[in-house]
Amino acid sequence: MSGTTIGSPVDAGELDRLREAARRIRVEVIRAVYHARAGHLGGPLSAADFLAALYFHELRIRPDEPSWPDRDRFILSKGHSSIGLYSAMALRGYFPVDELLTFDGANSRLQGHPDMTRLPGLDMSTGSLGMGISAAMGMALGARLTGRDVRAFVMLGDGECQEGEVWEAANAAPHYKLDNLVAIIDHNKLQQYGWPGDGPDGRIPPQVTGEMAGKWAAFGWRVLEVDGHDMAAILDVLAQVRVGDGRPVAIVSNTVKGKGVSFMEGHYYWHTRVIKPEEYAIAMRDLGEPDPAEGAAR
Amino acid sequence: MTLEMGRPQREIFGETVAALADTDPRIYVLDGDVGSSTRADIVEKAHPDRYLQMGIAEQNMLGVAAGMATMGLVPFISTFVSFAVVRPLDQVRVLIAQTGANVKITPSYGGLFTGQTGMSHIIVDDYAIMRAMPGMVTVSPCDDTEAAETLRWAAAYEGPCYIRLGRDATPRVFGDDHEFRLGKAEIVREGGDVTLISTGAQTARTLQAADLLAAEGVQAHVLHVATLKPLDVEAIVAAAERTGRVITVEEGTVIGGLGGAVTEALAEHRPTWVHRIGLRDVFVQSGPNDALLEIYGLSGARVADQVLEILRGS
Numbered sequence: 001m002s003g004t005t006i007g008s009p010v011d012a013g014e015l016d017r018l019r020e021a022a023r024r025i026r027v028e029v030i031r032a033v034y035h036a037r038a039g040h041l042g043g044p045l046s047a048a049d050f051l052a053a054l055y056f057h058e059l060r061i062r063p064d065e066p067s068w069p070d071r072d073r074f075i076l077s078k079g080h081s082s083i084g085l086y087s088a089m090a091l092r093g094y095f096p097v098d099e100l101l102t103f104d105g106a107n108s109r110l111q112g113h114p115d116m117t118r119l120p121g122l123d124m125s126t127g128s129l130g131m132g133i134s135a136a137m138g139m140a141l142g143a144r145l146t147g148r149d150v151r152a153f154v155m156l157g158d159g160e161c162q163e164g165e166v167w168e169a170a171n172a173a174p175h176y177k178l179d180n181l182v183a184i185i186d187h188n189k190l191q192q193y194g195w196p197g198d199g200p201d202g203r204i205p206p207q208v209t210g211e212m213a214g215k216w217a218a219f220g221w222r223v224l225e226v227d228g229h230d231m232a233a234i235l236d237v238l239a240q241v242r243v244g245d246g247r248p249v250a251i252v253s254n255t256v257k258g259k260g261v262s263f264m265e266g267h268y269y270w271h272t273r274v275i276k277p278e279e280y281a282i283a284m285r286d287l288g289e290p291d292p293a294e295g296a297a298r
Numbered sequence: 299m300t301l302e303m304g305r306p307q308r309e310i311f312g313e314t315v316a317a318l319a320d321t322d323p324r325i326y327v328l329d330g331d332v333g334s335s336t337r338a339d340i341v342e343k344a345h346p347d348r349y350l351q352m353g354i355a356e357q358n359m360l361g362v363a364a365g366m367a368t369m370g371l372v373p374f375i376s377t378f379v380s381f382a383v384v385r386p387l388d389q390v391r392v393l394i395a396q397t398g399a400n401v402k403i404t405p406s407y408g409g410l411f412t413g414q415t416g417m418s419h420i421i422v423d424d425y426a427i428m429r430a431m432p433g434m435v436t437v438s439p440c441d442d443t444e445a446a447e448t449l450r451w452a453a454a455y456e457g458p459c460y461i462r463l464g465r466d467a468t469p470r471v472f473g474d475d476h477e478f479r480l481g482k483a484e485i486v487r488e489g490g491d492v493t494l495i496s497t498g499a500q501t502a503r504t505l506q507a508a509d510l511l512a513a514e515g516v517q518a519h520v521l522h523v524a525t526l527k528p529l530d531v532e533a534i535v536a537a538a539e540r541t542g543r544v545i546t547v548e549e550g551t552v553i554g555g556l557g558g559a560v561t562e563a564l565a566e567h568r569p570t571w572v573h574r575i576g577l578r579d580v581f582v583q584s585g586p587n588d589a590l591l592e593i594y595g596l597s598g599a600r601v602a603d604q605v606l607e608i609l610r611g612s
Binding site: 073123125131133135137138139141142143146165168171172175 | 326358363368370388389392393397
């Protein structure tokens, strides 16, 4: 769990602003996926609070100058949660929020998985799991080698951590003392289908309790755990990360898959699924939106 | 003509990248723990801060290279061909080729000469795989001179490229005044009876075959195709028109490799009688270099034999 707070305390107004940003991200995720009749849900919803904290608070970025050389980098290694990232970027001002309704469409800049050659502001193309952390390591290393004060954040899924490349990177990064490399593991305890077992819907979580933190620690990373839906706690952990200790950082963000939408929370089958109109209405109500007019959103 | 022996391309790799690093602060070598083999150790000795050990983890190494490239650096990859092409193939595809990352995939131990390692280390489908990948420039220099030129070219080129380098000394085809030009094939011998098209270190052995063929009264026209992509279709069509008969010769699989590339180009632009000499759907065993060239039909003498056989049968 996070320890002492470093840096200036965050006032209640900032917390409210970030919580509202997270809520808006979730709303746009549901709206876009409903409209596209395609895309992923559980992952973007579990990651929404952390994405809000990064894009609206922590990352040193310039949405009107997406290629600013000294920006902090962010890579969504769990690229299937792309609509969560796109929503955060749109709400932060990278592109119009209306463009989110082109998600997953032909010729859209908002491809099913992030394509950096199409959308300015994406720091890496991802989607084939396990790769983002290596690219982030290259960015953190590149920043060091060129003497730039740039941090590289990368968000991984807990299921994604089954990919061997994740542990190749985990093994290599401490050799270069990259404390400007921050891996956030969205630990939502579910993957697309999962191993059969004695868990929700007959599936078991990708890792047993404590396993995720222990693995990163064993590879020599500085490990911080946080409730990934507690905005104050997220900001606290991000404040701690600003002061490096020579080790790359792994933040285990404990989350609920499908967070914020009652009937999606904790169910693997909402990893990716088409939303029916009646489900859409419930989801929007759960997220504090007014009931959509009949048929208006599609 | 007798070709003099050149130097191993892997040594040229170490020396050339070290020399490039003298003047270009962007250049780094990423090593998959084989620097003492690929001669990345030469870079390390000259510039310890430009040598980055990535451990025995090629998927991560190629991904790190992609990330470094976005920071304005120019990573050269040090490993064996098999561990640069197929082991991290998806990383090369998604992180490097798709993004256009300025990463130089420059492994050695290409082709059959790998120090008697056998099927795990000898990969003969690298031409086919890399040239099929969208956005990937694919180059196979024939000797030490051309290897140095292609590495210097790669440092100046903005974008991903694959350069197959060799482990052992092979005969020198070009003089020191040679100039590599991307996408340009070169006539290395004139003749009117049959066109032999070759790439990489095989070109020297194809020239040796041409000498043997001349003694049999067959004048071979030999085209060296250092760049498999972008392919010099114009030169290939011209070489085909010169003799009306084309035989490709490569230290690689004919399926999708140089033989595939030439056949595709001629089928589209000038349908021509083509035969392909190279590896035919086989994994390569370990053994001394000369023995492997004999077994797989790639020595000068074996190529000449096959060409005569093909011509007799036509």
